[in-house]
Amino acid sequence: MIRGVVLDLAGVVYEGDHVLPGALEAIAELREAGLPIRFVTNTTTKTKQMLLARLNAFGLDMTDDELFTPGQAALQWLTDHDASPVLLVHPNLEEEFADIPVRGTRAVVVGDAGDAFTYANMNRAFRALIDGASFLALAKNRVFQGDDGQLSLDAGAFVTALEYSCGEDAIVLGKPSPDFFDAALESMDCAPEEAVMVGDDAESDVAGALKAGLSNAVLVRTGKYRDGDEDRFDPPPTAVANDLADAVAWIVRHS
Template structure:
């Protein structure tokens, strides 16, 4: 039985500056069932507030409580561990951490920094890591669908480079971290085995959800999906469908089963 739904955003609901065909109607259809929904994204180029504003502008009806971001998870980690951030992130995301107090303990936080990934910034992060800073990765995706409709290199390669050089393993805060999935599920009182995940990333969205204990995960052939992705992951998807409307139909058809 399905009692809760997790939806990815980029590549599932929208791409670039446009909503995918009939995606908003599919979200409304899922909302009409009364099932709780959480939107779980690895987007790290915007603050949660800015992302909410963008989604609202695209016509998506969403509240702050329904949206889970890696930046949000990083703030919670820093508070829990009494640490201050050393940021290697996109300039637009820095405001997410501006209100945090200065603490003695440090944590290097790596996100999709875009053009801010330079030798100097990476070496600065490396030196902080070997000096004892904790290592947090907002996400470790291989690629993302860029605004020009093509795949671009994501932060995963830079996180791996710092892991290799420093000898430290990053704590991944976004998908596919089980803690990230579990936090979203806990917010709606849903057990993992009663939830379904929908995403376009076979590795982070689908396999990540299944390995986190979710009983079902649906892969859509939009966004970053490439033919055969479902055969290249440790935990294959429960179903592979055309797009979000097809995923919504699949969920409604399997809600009680």
């Protein structure tokens, strides 16, 4: 039986500057059914507060403790390990790390830096890594769907390039990290076997959630979904839905 719902955002709830049709009503249906919701995103071009303000402007009425971001996870990791960041992130995200003091231990933090993925910035991160800094990837997605509706190269390619050159695997903090899913589930006191993930990314959202121990994961045919994605990664989705409203109908039947 499903007792908690984990929802991806971009491509599932909204695209670009608009909410997807039926998404707000579907979320309201989950709340009316008494199912707690946590929203998890690998978006790293905005701070958590920027995202929260944007999503609430869409009408989501989301609270701070319902939203989980890789930037938030990175701040916790840096605190737990008494480390200061060497940032290779989008300029919008830099302010999220502005108050961290300089410490003896360093960690390279890589997010979706966009146009800041220059040779100079990549080489600066590489030199910090071979000098002993820890390696944190906010996410390692292959692609994302841009505001133009087209797929674009995501941070995963740049993380992989640094891994290749420095000979060290990054610690991935966002999806599909089991710790990321666990934090969301723990916050709503929901066991993995009683949870469901809904996402448009068959690899990070769906297979990632199932590998992290969630019993159910629904792939929606919106956002970055492309024909045949349900068969490209293992484990496959528990169910495939046309959109969030269709996914919620499936969840309510199984709750």
